[in-house]
């Protein structure tokens with residue numbers, strides 16, 4: 435319990451590949467690179483393929499909305 439500073443804990447787990455991240459920023463970078471841009475074609479997001487790959491539909495629905503708002 436005394437190694438909190440040295441042993442930074444990963445607190446966010448990717449809902450799609452279960453990789454863990456210490457902050458929402460790192461998670462978002464990972465998510466965009468691995469789970470968003472690969473499905474982006476001709477400036478359109480391939481929802482069907484992304485959803486097919488997603489393990490939790492609920493989560494990806496929420497994340498798609500989140501990211502769609504910022505592009």
Ligand SMILES: [Zn+2]
Pocket residue numbers: 448449450451452453464465468469
């Ligand atoms: Zn992931």
